[in-house]
Amino acid sequence: MKILWFIPTHGDSRYLGTSHGARTTDLHYFKQVAVAADTLGYEGVLIPTGRSCEDPWIVAASLVDVTRRLKFLVALRPGLVQPAVAARMAATFDRLSGGRLLINLVTGGDADELAGDGFFLDHEKRYEVSGEFMHIWRELLARSHDGDTLDFAGEHLKVHGGKLLYPPVQRPYPPTFFGGSSEAAHELAAQQLDTYLTWGEPPAAVAAKVADIRQRAARYGRTLEFGIRLHVIVRETEDEAWAAASSLLSHLDEGTVAAAQAKFARMDSVGQRRMAELHKGRFNKHDVRQGLEISPNLWAGVGLVRGGAGTALVGNPQQVADRIQEYAALGLEHFIFSGYPHLEEAYRFAELVFPLLPLQLQERLVQPRLSGPFGEIVANDVLPPSAKAPALATSAS
Numbered sequence: 271m272k273i274l275w276f277i278p279t280h281g282d283s284r285y286l287g288t289s290h291g292a293r294t295t296d297l298h299y300f301k302q303v304a305v306a307a308d309t310l311g312y313e314g315v316l317i318p319t320g321r322s323c324e325d326p327w328i329v330a331a332s333l334v335d336v337t338r339r340l341k342f343l344v345a346l347r348p349g350l351v352q353p354a355v356a357a358r359m360a361a362t363f364d365r366l367s368g369g370r371l372l373i374n375l376v377t378g379g380d381a382d383e384l385a386g387d388g389f390f391l392d393h394e395k396r397y398e399v400s401g402e403f404m405h406i407w408r409e410l411l412a413r414s415h416d417g418d419t420l421d422f423a424g425e426h427l428k429v430h431g432g433k434l435l436y437p438p439v440q441r442p443y444p445p446t447f448f449g450g451s452s453e454a455a456h457e458l459a460a461q462q463l464d465t466y467l468t469w470g471e472p473p474a475a476v477a478a479k480v481a482d483i484r485q486r487a488a489r490y491g492r493t494l495e496f497g498i499r500l501h502v503i504v505r506e507t508e509d510e511a512w513a514a515a516s517s518l519l520s521h522l523d524e525g526t527v528a529a530a531q532a533k534f535a536r537m538d539s540v541g542q543r544r545m546a547e548l549h550k551g552r553f554n555k556h557d558v559r560q561g562l563e564i565s566p567n568l569w570a571g572v573g574l575v576r577g578g579a580g581t582a583l584v585g586n587p588q589q590v591a592d593r594i595q596e597y598a599a600l601g602l603e604h605f606i607f608s609g610y611p612h613l614e615e616a617y618r619f620a621e622l623v624f625p626l627l628p629l630q631l632q633e634r635l636v637q638p639r640l641s642g643p644f645g646e647i648v649a650n651d652v653l654p655p656s657a658k659a660p661a662l663a664t665s666a667s
Contacts, residue, residue: 271598271631272313272497273624274343275616276608277303277333279317279324284611287530287575288521293611297332303613304333307340310620314341316499316606318578319376321383327359334367343372343447343606348403349389349396354432356403357410361438369439375404375448375463377455379539380577393538395426397454402427404446404462410434411443447604449499451479452540460486463494465604469541470500470581471548472565477600484601497604498597501572501582502615504590504622511584516558518610519571527553530575537577545573545580567593579608591626598628 277300284291293299307315317326330342344363346356364371377396378384391399402424409420414434422429438444448459449467456479459466466483468476480496487494503518505511531551534542549570552561562571564581567589573580583590594605609615624631645654 271594271628272604273627273631274314274316274341274604274606275303275307275312276606276612277315277317277329278608278612279326279329280320280322282611282613284518285521286518286572286610287523287526290521299613300329300333301336303616304337304340306613306616308337310616311624312340312616312620313604314343314370314372316343316374316608317345319345319347319374320378320380321386327363330371331363331366334363334370337370339370341370341372342367343374345374345376346403346407347376347378348400349378349384349391350387353403353406353427354410354429357407357414357434358436360407360444361411361414361434361436364438364440364444365436369444371438371440371444373444373446374467375400375446377450379537379542381536381538393452394454397452397458399426401458401462404458406432408443408446408462411438414438415441447497450541451544455540456483456486459483459494460492461490465495465497467497467499467604467606469545469579470498470568470583471544472568473596473600475544476597476602480601495604496600496602497606498602499579499606500608501579502590502607502609502619502623503569503582503584504587504609504619506586506622508586508589511586511589512559515569515571515582515584519553519555519558519574522553522555522575524553527551527574530577534577542577545570545578548581549573582609587622587626590623594623594627 278295282293282295304315317329319326326344330344360371360373377400406422406427406429410432411434413420414437420429420432445464447465447467448463449469460483468479476498483494503511503514505514531546534546548564549562553574554560558571562569564570567583567585569582569584570580572582583593607619609619648654
């Protein structure tokens, strides 16, 4: 099990759908979130992509020097950059970071955004381009370890004498991640990707995706790892967690929800449509749980106004840990979380939930430990009593 966090390069706030409670997201803030994730023991951070975000490669590069072990899940966008250039970027980043690069393949699902970037192919053609792109990218990086060249002629992309002089640290290339819910997406994942990521759907829907992609991959003699992208709202009690979910939407109005849903409806992303089907635009400001808790502790309220991942785990620490274990039992190994605001919630999630996760993960999360005392000294010379350690799960499932 590998737990990742999120760098909010598209903005951060205490409330969705409003500028109230928003904070400046600049390099200093990104560093704070990255250092927190690194210090707390998160495996890595996802850095989002798109015109609503700061450029993920520039942001990731700016965070290498302030972190020690943290890995960076950075987007590649076929059609916006040539695969040979992307391969050199990946090799350089991987070398300079000491092997801390993870790759997130993003085909894009917003036609308006893609047109603004000069990319006009439809959904199916974009996946054809993505398949050729990944073949070239993977081969160039894999062959760089031996100094070999690549010739490739596809329907959309061609390379003659392609070569990388500086190989990546990770062999044969940095691990690749990908999420998509269409037929073409599942087929591409089965053929070429290392880890398939799903957005936070109910366990039965996730299990069906995992089974389908496993079956497809087996036809190519391949196996994949699996992961999930979720938000999280965890508090010491269940009531406090749902109150926090309600607070997150407390400045939202029906007009903002309607405008967001109209925009999402114009996208050709199957995954985005599946997110919308989970909440169906239902918004009851007085009871945000009603109609939006689509599975135990799985809440679709974030997706009312946020594109992409639109669901959150909501509950007390044990409930959240139980839901994580439920997904892990389906074969998921990578869990990418986020919360509002991202700095505080990185700490809250680590402090409340990490101690309840599998023992093997606990051992890997251990940071260099200082001797006590722990906590603020009481009345200048009284040591605070030690907290009772929670019981640890012993299964790695």
